[in-house]
Amino acid sequence: MDKDRRTFLELSSELTGYSPIDLEGTGLVDEYRKLVEYEVGKNVTDLLYQTARSVLDKKSGEERDRTMHINIMASAILWPICQNLVVLWYRGQWSSMSSIWYKYYARVSPPSKVAPGKTFVPSTQSYTQQLCYKAAGAHPPGANPTGFGTWGLDPVFGDFAKHNRKRQ
Amino acid sequence: MSKHYDAVIVGGGVIGALTAKILSEGGKSVLILEAGIEGAMKPSNYQKYLRTLYTEGGVRGMPNGPYPWNSAAPSPAIPSAPTVRGEDDPYFVFDTPKHFMSDYLRMLGGTTLHWQGTSLRLVPNDFRMKSVYQKGIDWPISYDDLEPAYRRAEYELGVSADVEDQIFFGVWFPKGYVFPMHGLPQSRVDHYFKAALKKQSVRLHGGQYPLKVIPIPVARNSTPNPKYGIYAGYDPVSMVSNRDRGLRCQGNSSCMPLCPVQAKYSALKTLNELENSSQVEVRTQCVATRLILDEATNKIAFVEYNRYQNPDSPRHTVEMAKGTLIVLAANAIENATLLLASGSSPKGLANSSDQVGRNLMDHPYLYTWGYSSKRVYPFRGPDTTSGVESLRDGKFRKVHASFRASLSNWGWSSEPGHQLSSLLQEKTYGKQLRKTLAENMARMVKIGFMFEQLPSQKNRVTISPDYKDAMGNYRPVFSYHYDSYSLAGAEAAVNKVWKKISECAKIEDHTDYPDPAPSGYQRVSFNGKSYNIMGSGHIVGTHRMGRNKKHSVTDRNMKTWDHPNLYVVGAGNQVTIGTANPTLTAAALAIRAAEAMLRELQ
Numbered sequence: 001m002d003k004d005r006r007t008f009l010e011l012s013s014e015l016t017g018y019s020p021i022d023l024e025g026t027g028l029v030d031e032y033r034k035l036v037e038y039e040v041g042k043n044v045t046d047l048l049y050q051t052a053r054s055v056l057d058k059k060s061g062e063e064r065d066r067t068m069h070i071n072i073m074a075s076a077i078l079w080p081i082c083q084n085l086v087v088l089w090y091r092g093q094w095s096s097m098s099s100i101w102y103k104y105y106a107r108v109s110p111p112s113k114v115a116p117g118k119t120f121v122p123s124t125q126s127y128t129q130q131l132c133y134k135a136a137g138a139h140p141p142g143a144n145p146t147g148f149g150t151w152g153l154d155p156v157f158g159d160f161a162k163h164n165r166k167r168q
Numbered sequence: 169m170s171k172h173y174d175a176v177i178v179g180g181g182v183i184g185a186l187t188a189k190i191l192s193e194g195g196k197s198v199l200i201l202e203a204g205i206e207g208a209m210k211p212s213n214y215q216k217y218l219r220t221l222y223t224e225g226g227v228r229g230m231p232n233g234p235y236p237w238n239s240a241a242p243s244p245a246i247p248s249a250p251t252v253r254g255e256d257d258p259y260f261v262f263d264t265p266k267h268f269m270s271d272y273l274r275m276l277g278g279t280t281l282h283w284q285g286t287s288l289r290l291v292p293n294d295f296r297m298k299s300v301y302q303k304g305i306d307w308p309i310s311y312d313d314l315e316p317a318y319r320r321a322e323y324e325l326g327v328s329a330d331v332e333d334q335i336f337f338g339v340w341f342p343k344g345y346v347f348p349m350h351g352l353p354q355s356r357v358d359h360y361f362k363a364a365l366k367k368q369s370v371r372l373h374g375g376q377y378p379l380k381v382i383p384i385p386v387a388r389n390s391t392p393n394p395k396y397g398i399y400a401g402y403d404p405v406s407m408v409s410n411r412d413r414g415l416r417c418q419g420n421s422s423c424m425p426l427c428p429v430q431a432k433y434s435a436l437k438t439l440n441e442l443e444n445s446s447q448v449e450v451r452t453q454c455v456a457t458r459l460i461l462d463e464a465t466n467k468i469a470f471v472e473y474n475r476y477q478n479p480d481s482p483r484h485t486v487e488m489a490k491g492t493l494i495v496l497a498a499n500a501i502e503n504a505t506l507l508l509a510s511g512s513s514p515k516g517l518a519n520s521s522d523q524v525g526r527n528l529m530d531h532p533y534l535y536t537w538g539y540s541s542k543r544v545y546p547f548r549g550p551d552t553t554s555g556v557e558s559l560r561d562g563k564f565r566k567v568h569a570s571f572r573a574s575l576s577n578w579g580w581s582s583e584p585g586h587q588l589s590s591l592l593q594e595k596t597y598g599k600q601l602r603k604t605l606a607e608n609m610a611r612m613v614k615i616g617f618m619f620e621q622l623p624s625q626k627n628r629v630t631i632s633p634d635y636k637d638a639m640g641n642y643r644p645v646f647s648y649h650y651d652s653y654s655l656a657g658a659e660a661a662v663n664k665v666w667k668k669i670s671e672c673a674k675i676e677d678h679t680d681y682p683d684p685a686p687s688g689y690q691r692v693s694f695n696g697k698s699y700n701i702m703g704s705g706h707i708v709g710t711h712r713m714g715r716n717k718k719h720s721v722t723d724r725n726m727k728t729w730d731h732p733n734l735y736v737v738g739a740g741n742q743v744t745i746g747t748a749n750p751t752l753t754a755a756a757l758a759i760r761a762a763e764a765m766l767r768e769l770q
Binding site: 014015016017018068069073082083086087090091092093119121123124127128131132133135136137138139141142143145146147148149150151152153154155158159160 | 218219221222223224225352353354355356358359390416417418419420421422426428543545546547548549550553577578584585588589592595597598599600601602603605606609610
């Protein structure tokens with residue numbers, strides 16, 4: 001597998017709490033990778049993946065968390081990107097980096113098609129695959145309905161499904 | 169000059185469609201003039217609007233959101249946050265700071281494209297507020313008079329409910345009556361509140377009232393009741409373009425702004441039935457601009473309308489339609505502005521009472537919310553399946569508004585986004601973030617309280633030559649406020665009822681009304697407390713019916729007192745608003761009016 005793709009996927013997994021397989025299941029990995037790389041530019045992308053590896057290559061969860069705090073969360077360049085990435089996966093929306101971020105932190109000019117600070121839904125699939133609903137055993141309004149009467153039952157998928165199945 | 173019709177109907181929404189259906193069944197010829205585009209009637213468009221819903225990230229706060237802007241026949245863009253006489257809304261103009269914050273859609277099918285589907289009947293005392301509670305005025309008809317039309321409306325809209333749940337406050341059904349379909353299953357949220365509020369009550373102005381959670385009747389397909397009708401039950405009506413879809417609600421959780429499978433009724437279904445009828449002609453993109461009076465007979469001779477080709481351009485041709493009867497069915501606001509714009513007097517037509525445009529009512533709406541003590545798994549199912557309906561009538565109506573409390577199945581709506589941001593601010597990520605978010609979402613409960621308003625001469629829609637749309641037609645100008653009767657109801661709802669409910673149901677209360685109010689809400693202070701209130705989209709009262717021509721616009725059959733061939737029909741005929749979402753009542757009124765028209769045309 002493409003090394004950068006692997007890093008993007010593993011970073012997404014570390015940040016969202018969803019396994020790489022779950023994220024692949026949305027069908028959005030390549031679209032989102034392309035989007036993020038375009039929005040932040042090549043140099044910052046390289047920095048992001050390099051730094052991400054320093055976190056992801058740590059063996060224990062505790063160490064990964066510590067490195068995440070030191071190397072990523074403390075970075076005014078990288079943490080805003082990672083926050084956006086979590087929102088992208090959970091809510092299917094991307095807010096372009098701010099003008100301040102471009103000018104003073106990343107020190108690059110925004111790519112031609114980017115309007116800094118603007119929020120948008122990248123594709124219809126981004127909407128239908130929002131992880132926040134998946135986590136809650138629900139679904140985005142208007143997509144992936146759960147079937148007649150299911151609202152009267154406990155969810156049979158999502159994070160509570162195992163617990164509920166056991167109870168039934 | 170074109171064909172002469174038995175009836176020319178202005179407006180292709182639920183009122184126009186039902187009127188046309190009944191008249192055509194009686195063998196009468198009908199022309200429907202619809203200001204908007206054919207739009208959602210065309211399957212490819214409907215699909216496009218669903219895609220807009222996705223790409224706009226849900227557009228939930230904005231009922232008109234997925235539907236395209238039409239500058240030739242504009243719709244309000246509520247909820248925006250308009251200022252006094254401001255231009256923030258492209259269509260509505262506001263004369264007072266207390267804004268009218270309800271919208272409607274000008275497109276074939278009308279606002280039923282994004283209504284919630286709630287189909288409660290009014291309760292008998294709603295028709296006699298003056299004689300029972302010395303508030304408002306009495307209707308010229310009673311619940312008993314309207315009961316048969318309610319039944320027909322429940323058939324036409326396809327209402328799901330179980331009769332035994334719906335008998336309260338004197339609401340009655342004929343012996344053996346069942347609704348077309350069984351009630352929809354109640355949600356986990358409903359069960360939670362039902363258990364918590366069992367045998368609980370609240371004290372309001374000297375009386376003790378139970379807090380009963382009741383399933384609400386909805387025009388949304390469920391399981392047909394085999395006992396319906398004389399023979400073999402009821403056939404649910406499918407999606408307009410696909411006979412296999414929408415036969416039962418599948419839990420898309422998107423009644424507003426768009427049901428992807430049309431399991432919920434919209435006027436498209438009735439219009440679709442009429443599509444092959446030789447009796448009914450539907451003309452879209454025709455904005456009625458004036459009624460032309462025949463001075464000799466005092467009858468309406470023609471409906472003048474602007475026909476346009478392109479919704480992005482004001483270019484149009486002026487045409488006339490002629491009918492034995494003229495029926496305005498364009499909703500309470502459009503009916504009123506059309507009457508005011510007609511005739512040569514500044515008072516307009518059908519307005520010798522000076523009541524046209526007055527007594528505008530809506531249900532002021534506010535939310536309370538919190539976390540339940542157990543997981544209730546919201547964000548699934550129709551937006552609401554139950555309500556606390558036991559406060560819709562009572563002696564307290566002498567003092568303050570009655571109200572109903574609608575239990576939300578959609579958690580705190582857009583809140584998952586805010587929660588996500590604050591978790592990230594706290595540097596929560598990964599498995600912990602997923603767990604916290606899921607746990608919070610699973611316990612989000614929200615109640616929407618809607619209050620009755622009293623008819624008031626001061627709450628009105630009018631027109632002004634200063635405010636016209638791109639095509640040169642009048643934009644509605646509003647003077648509107650909430651009176652202390654409604655606000656005292658809001659006070660009781662938040663400080664007594666919500667307090668009691670949240671105690672009994674062990675809710676961790678998160679209700680908060682920030683200042684300034686968020687977009688779409690109006691900040692209102694009453695007795696030292698402030699609330700953020702919005703509209704319900706329940707537009708009622710601008711051409712009320714009555715016993716005499718001095719105080720009302722139409723008679724009990726919705727024929728205008730002033731013009732012998734002009735009917736004005738819809739929720740605008742309601743004398744009081746009560747606490748029922750008005751579409752079912754408006755549909756029943758349309759059925760009553762259409763039957764009167766048929767008698768007149770025989």
